[in-house]
Amino acid sequence: MSELNIAMVEKYRNSFLHEVEANVEEGDWVKMCMQCGVCSGSCPLGSHWEHSPQKLFMMIRAGKREEVLSSDSMWMCTSCYNCVVRCPREVPITHIMHGLASYAKRLGLVPKGQQTAKFAQHFWDNLVKKGRVNELKLGLNLYFMNGFAEGVKTSLKMKDIGLGMLKTKRMSPMEIFGGHKVKDLDGFQAMVKKAQEIETARIEKNMNA
Amino acid sequence: MATKEYSFYPGCSSQKGASSSNYLISVNSMCEELDIKLNHIPDWNCCSASIGYASGGELPRMALSARNIALSEEHNPGQEIVATCAACWLATRETSERLSENSDLMAETNEALAMAGLKLKNETPIKHMVEVLIEDFGYDAIGAKVKKPLEGIKIAGYVGCQTNRPFGIEGESFENPKYLDKLVETLGAEPIDNYDKKVQCCGGALAFSEPEKSQAMIKDIIEAAYDGGAEMIVTPCPVCQMNVEVYQDQINAKYGTKFNMPVTYYSTLMSVAYGRSAKDSALDGQIIRATRLEEIAAK
Numbered sequence A: 001m002s003e004l005n006i007a008m009v010e011k012y013r014n015s016f017l018h019e020v021e022a023n024v025e026e027g028d029w030v031k032m033c034m035q036c037g038v039c040s041g042s043c044p045l046g047s048h049w050e051h052s053p054q055k056l057f058m059m060i061r062a063g064k065r066e067e068v069l070s071s072d073s074m075w076m077c078t079s080c081y082n083c084v085v086r087c088p089r090e091v092p093i094t095h096i097m098h099g100l101a102s103y104a105k106r107l108g109l110v111p112k113g114q115q116t117a118k119f120a121q122h123f124w125d126n127l128v129k130k131g132r133v134n135e136l137k138l139g140l141n142l143y144f145m146n147g148f149a150e151g152v153k154t155s156l157k158m159k160d161i162g163l164g165m166l167k168t169k170r171m172s173p174m175e176i177f178g179g180h181k182v183k184d185l186d187g188f189q190a191m192v193k194k195a196q197e198i199e200t201a202r203i204e205k206n207m208n209a
Numbered sequence B: 001m002a003t004k005e006y007s008f009y010p011g012c013s014s015q016k017g018a019s020s021s022n023y024l025i026s027v028n029s030m031c032e033e034l035d036i037k038l039n040h041i042p043d044w045n046c047c048s049a050s051i052g053y054a055s056g057g058e059l060p061r062m063a064l065s066a067r068n069i070a071l072s073e074e075h076n077p078g079q080e081i082v083a084t085c086a087a088c089w090l091a092t093r094e095t096s097e098r099l100s101e102n103s104d105l106m107a108e109t110n111e112a113l114a115m116a117g118l119k120l121k122n123e124t125p126i127k128h129m130v131e132v133l134i135e136d137f138g139y140d141a142i143g144a145k146v147k148k149p150l151e152g153i154k155i156a157g158y159v160g161c162q163t164n165r166p167f168g169i170e171g172e173s174f175e176n177p178k179y180l181d182k183l184v185e186t187l188g189a190e191p192i193d194n195y196d197k198k199v200q201c202c203g204g205a206l207a208f209s210e211p212e213k214s215q216a217m218i219k220d221i222i223e224a225a226y227d228g229g230a231e232m233i234v235t236p237c238p239v240c241q242m243n244v245e246v247y248q249d250q251i252n253a254k255y256g257t258k259f260n261m262p263v264t265y266y267s268t269l270m271s272v273a274y275g276r277s278a279k280d281s282a283l284d285g286q287i288i289r290a291t292r293l294e295e296i297a298a299k
Helices: A003-011 A016-023 A027-032 A038-042 A053-061 A065-069 A082-086 A093-106 A115-130 A135-143 A148-167 A185-208 B021-034 B059-075 B086-101 B103-116 B129-137 B139-144 B179-186 B211-227 B238-246 B248-255 B266-273 B291-298
Strands: B004-009 B036-040 B081-083 B126-128 B154-157 B232-235 B263-265
Touching: A003 A016, A003 A185, A016 A027, A016 A053, A016 A065, A016 A093, A016 A185, A027 A053, A027 A093, A038 A053, A038 A082, A053 A065, A053 A093, A065 A093, A082 A093, A093 A115, A115 A135, A115 A185, A135 A148, A148 B238, A148 B248, A185 B059, A185 B103, B004 B059, B004 B129, B021 B036, B021 B129, B021 B263, B021 B266, B059 B081, B059 B086, B059 B103, B081 B086, B081 B129, B086 B103, B086 B126, B086 B238, B126 B129, B129 B139, B129 B179, B129 B266, B139 B179, B154 B179, B179 B232, B179 B266, B211 B232, B211 B238, B211 B248, B232 B238, B232 B266, B238 B263, B263 B266, B266 B291
Parallel strands: B004 B036, B004 B081, B081 B126, B154 B232, B232 B263
Antiparallel strands: none
């Protein structure tokens, strides 16, 4: 267990809802869920979720902290916003799913090998490095994110798609040598670092309050 | 002077050698014909799309879009921001709305922006190119520029998710938006009736991390287009375009289907209908060739 996780357990003992309200993006909306289940029926990957959003909201109120934060479920969100536009209470469900995923990651509770979590980390690292996404490097990282042998297998499987993208100039081998980037990279990276520091400080303040 | 002028946020995938570089080429041709001037936001950055949240959290993600809006306000003052990518539009508009509702978050965002020497006023409307076409121009103005009607082509209007939800296009429903069908009609082609998968999710970014689950959805999107008699699919979103076009061989291998369905952008159709060449319409950017459009462009 990460130190932050242990501290949060101590701080919010018996009230996981309060913990979510204070620390999860749009978490103060969770109590507005009226358990109608429209979100669950609207989710394109609904059949693959262990716990639907509706269930996650009830589990949060029931204090099932460990089960919620170590769940695979919110990592299935494709950001399609179907649930958001259909929710009769206008709960920003997509953002709460994102927030739960991000908070679980901060606490070190993401299930091992979670593919979307791995992809998301590669994507973020990729964009922060140059300020813009380098699709070629991102693609290669993705193919090899589960080790070398798996990477070779994936690369072979994706070979024809890659060739198609190259032929239509929708992929460029030149991107491997640096590629597109923002000019004020120093300012950009300082801004991102500052935003991360403020957000972390806010959560640590909640922990100690 | 151009009829209309906008501050343009092209986004990562539109860059040279990136996955929707063909989208930008056709958008440029389309805008030339409509006399739209796009002033690029100088030194714009990635919006973190709909996958950056996990490692980026809330504030760093907001800062990314805030930097773009602040740059736009500084360099292209008074101009509305226009994005062609659904995720760029969504992230930017979402940030703008969230920050206008939350003064604490706004103050924190400006604290971060100060590190890059910027300040956000957050007074700029943020539009998708489709909104520009439909709201600022309208179907009549779009139709008036048609030189080569796309006669006889049956097209499935695949709207997808993020140009449709949560913001959508004014006056359209989330469940059955009709603007793409109307646009197809305006260009002289024939929209297929009752395309039931028009707002089905393609998996988005999860096409990379959950390929099997996503491809099962993509299969349904293409199958429904064939069922309606479509010869091609048109979409306003770069992620939809890529996901629905490039995995067809893998889907065929897995499901025994024989899909070979071209997937184009609305701007591809418009460029061809406006009489531009195959190259200007970026038809060479189709992995699955849009032969019907090539024939019209060659005429």
